Amino acid sequence: IGIWLIGAWGGVATTTVTGLAALQQGLTPEYGLVSALPQFQNVGLADWSQFVVGGHEIRDTSYVEAAQHLHQNSRVFDAATLDKIEGTLKEFDSNVRPGTLMNVGPTITSLATGDVLNHKDETTSQTLERLKQDLVHFQKKNDLAHVVVMNVSSTEPPQTEEIKSLSWSDLEAKIGAGDFAIPASTLYAIAALQAGCSHVNFTPSIGCDLPALEDLSQQTGTLHVGRDGKTGETLMKSILAPMFANRNLNVMSWVGHNIFGNLDGKVLDDPVNKSNKVHSKDHLLTEILGYKPQTLVSIEYIESMGDWKTAWDHIHFQGFLGTPMVMQFTWQGCDSLLAAPLVLDLIRFTERQWRRGDQSGTMGFLSSFFKSPMGTDLPQFHKQFDLLEAWAEEVS
Ligand code: NAI
Known part of the structure; x- marks a missing residue:
C-alpha cells in the first residue's frame, strides 16, 4: 500500500x-x-x-x-x-x-x-x-x-x-x-x-x-x-460546545488565542493564508450552538515555541437567571x-x-x-x- x-x-x-x-x-x-x-x-x-x-x-x-x-x-x-x-x-x-x-x-x-x-x-x-x-x-x-x-x-x-x-x-x-x-x-x-x-x-x-x-x-x-x-483547540471546541448547548447555557463569547513557532506558523503569519485557517477554526461554534456568539480566533507565530502550540480559550456564558460565568482552558500540545x-x-x-x-x-x-x-x-x-x-x- x-x-x-x-x-x-x-x-x-x-x-x-x-x-x-x-x-x-x-x-x-x-x-x-x-x-x-x-x-x-x-x-x-x-x-x-x-x-x-x-x-x-x-x-x-x-x-x-x-x-x-x-x-x-x-x-x-x-x-x-x-x-x-x-x-x-x-x-x-x-x-x-x-x-x-x-x-x-x-x-x-x-x-x-x-x-x-x-x-x-x-x-x-x-x-x-x-x-x-x-x-x-x-x-x-x-x-x-x-x-x-x-x-x-x-x-x-x-x-x-x-x-x-x-x-x-x-x-x-x-x-x-x-x-x-x-x-x-x-x-x-x-x-x-x-x-x-x-x-x-x-x-x-x-x-x-x-x-x-x-x-x-x-x-x-x-x-x-x-x-x-482536528487535532487540538478545535477538537476541544467540538467536545465542549455540545456541553454548553445541551445544558442550555448561553455562550456570549468564545475567544481563542493560539501561539506556535513551526514552519506552518510561519506560513500562517501571512494574513491571506491565515484567513483560510481562521475560518476553518471559527465556523464550528455557530453550527453546534445554533446561534453565533462573538468569537475571536488569533494565530500568532512565535519562533521560540518550535512545534509546540499553546492555545488559551476564554468562554463567557450565561447560566440560570442570566448569571454570567466563565470557563477558561489552556491547551499545550506538540502540533505534528x-x-x-x-x-x-x-x-x-x-x-x-x-x-x-x-x-x-x-x-x-x-x-x-x-x-x-x-x-x-x-x-x-x-x-x-x-x-x-x-x-x-x-x-x-
Ligand atoms: P509544514 O510547513 O511543516 O509542512 C508543509 C510542507 O509542505 C513543507 O515542507 C512545504 O515545503 C510543503 N509544501 C508547501 N507547498 C507545497 C506544494 N504546493 N506542493 C508540495 N509541497 C508543498 O507544516 P505542517 O506543520 O507539517 O502542517 C502541514 C499542513 O497540515 C498545514 O496546512 C497545516 O495547517 C495542516 N494541519 C496541521 C495540523 C497540526 O500540525 N496539528 C492540524 C491540522 C492541519
Missing part, C-alpha cells in the same frame, strides 16, 4: 513517516492512534509493515534532516529511535518528487528550493500530467495495490468563489484552456483521483472539497475526504505529534474502505478527524465518532 504525502518533508509528514518507521520496527506504543482502539480490531485494517511512502515537495531537504530539525528545535523523538529508522527514512526519500507552485501565493513560493523551480513554466495540463505520472510510476515501481494521497502541505490562500460552482466538465475544460487559476491543492487532488488513488486533505486548503471533485470521484470510482485535521497518528489512521481507514470494492465519493464516516468535515452536517465530535464506529461494525 502506498502513502503519497503532498508536503512530504514538512513537520506533519516527517512525523508521520518517523512514526510509521518506528511502528514498523515495533519501537513505539500505539498511543494516539484511533485505529489501534479495540473497536477497530476486527475491521481488517492493514498492518504497518505493508506501507511504502513517497510524495511531492517544493523544498530540497530529506526525512533525516527534517526529523533531526524537529528533534533539535522542538525536543521531540528520541535519538536512539532516529538512529534505528535512518535506513527506512532514506529509502522513502528516494520516492519524493518535485511538486508544483501553481497558484500557491507568494509566501509558499518563497519557501521553494531545488528541482521544483525547473517546472515553473509548465501549463496547467502539463503539471497535472506530470503529477499523475509520478503517482503511476510510484505504484508500478513498488508494485502497490493501492495508493492513498494525503495532503499535508502548507495552507494556501483562499480561492475565489467561482471554482465552487463548477462541475467536473466545466473544470476540465478550464484546465485545457489554461486560463483559470486552479489551486495546487485541487490539482493534486485531480491527479490522485484520475490515477485511481484515494485522496485525503488534512489541510484547510480547498483541495477536493468541490462539487467538481465529487463528480470526478464518482466518475473514476475513487474515494476522497477532508478538510483540515498530534497530527501524525491521525494521518496514519486516515490512511488505514481509507485503504480499508477502498478494499471493500465498489466505493466512491466522499467518506463522511471519517468526519471526526476534520475541522471542516466533508460528507456530513454533524458538527459534534461524539456524533461524528458514532459514524466511524457504525462504519466499523458494517465492515467487520
